[in-house]
Ligand SMILES: [Fe+2]
């Protein structure tokens with residue numbers, strides 16, 4: 001039995017017996033999933049200094065404490081309601097937002113919630129071996145912080161499924177624990193969430209680029225006419241910010257260390273001989289995770305996206321910043337691939353909503369890359385990192401029909417095969433990374449040779465704080 005108090009919440013769980021019973025039924029399966037598919041080797045004997053969401057009060061929504069991971073208090077929080085909130089875009093603009101799911105949009109909304117929900121446990125599964133190769137206790141703690149919050153995001157989506165989608169919703173909640181990342185028979189829904197994350201460069205790139213796709217989707221869902229969905233996702237964004245911080249600063253610290261090693265090596269760039277991660281390898285991982293995350297935004301031309309917008313299910317990021325919220329006439333200009341040829345063209349803006357969201361995403365990623373390049377600049381190194389062209393290495397959308405180099409130039413299949421190892425991580429790169437990450441660093445204040453320490457610790461604690469401690 002669980003009691004409502006064990007699940008921190010602001011949804012009045014103790015007075016909603018039906019929901020409480022449904023979650024009581026689901027919770028033991030969740031915990032079993034966490035033990036089986038969550039961080040391997042860190043379930044019973046380790047205490048982790050994590051933050052736990054305990055309210056939605058912006059001045060103090062979380063507290064920090066040591067917990068054993070399976071005892072983390074996964075809670076359910078909705079951002080505070082906005083008084084008299086109105087639908088902000090599409091065909092129902094100006095009407096009151098929905099507190100229940102309208103029958104005609106039930107399937108579409110369920111699909112959106114399930115797709116979002118599926119990514120949350122998937123990333124925990126992908127990352128479950130990383131603790132064995134961590135570069136420091138600080139990083140280990142950050143990994144687990146991200147993991148428990150992805151778990152909480154699953155709770156958030158399961159709350160919506162149980163509360164608003166009846167029987168179907170309960171079935172979907174079960175299936176969220178049954179699919180598994182990379183599983184041949186029951187894979188996770190989206191491709192990027194079936195890729196293994198076997199080393200820490202993957203992890204930092206994932207939290208930089210793929211968690212940022214999470215931000216894209218959450219921004220868009222937080223505009224939704226379904227008010228509980230909007231409020232749930234708005235609060236999830238608070239936690240998501242930390243995940244991207246982990247990714248961006250993780251790469252920044254690797255760059256910092258790489259620059260130090262390059263200087264020591266006399267700018268010969270053979271950083272690998274000194275146990276560091278060379279810039280070309282970092283660039284390849286940017287190419288990989290950026291392109292995978294672009295795919296997550298869907299097809300450039302999409303009637304689904306148009307209907308999500310028309311029906312008010314999904315808006316644009318920061319919808320209020322746009323002038324035209326109906327978008328019934330507007331056209332959108334983009335690069336199109338027609339009969340194997342690239343050309344500029346126009347499509348109705350509503351069918352381009354995936355691309356509009358992707359534009360926001362690319363801009364947000366670019367800001368991060370610009371900040372990384374300042375580190376290189378500060379060290380007097382002339383190399384620069386860059387985002388590949390958005391046509392590069394695509395598996396979804398019209399550009400997946402052809403190959404392109406990172407500058408957007410079309411390539412023949414043969415040329416692609418010959419050159420792809422220059423642009424994407426190859427087995428030798430991965431072997432090298434595993435070789436320098438073979439030994440985990442569990443000593444407080446110590447860092448692996450390939451990464452610099454952070455500028456500060458967590459929540460006022462020093463960098464050499466024992467962020468993960470072993471229970472004797
Ligand atoms: Fe998440």
Ligand SMILES: [Fe+2]
Nearest residue numbers: 211214240243
């Ligand atoms: Fe996340």
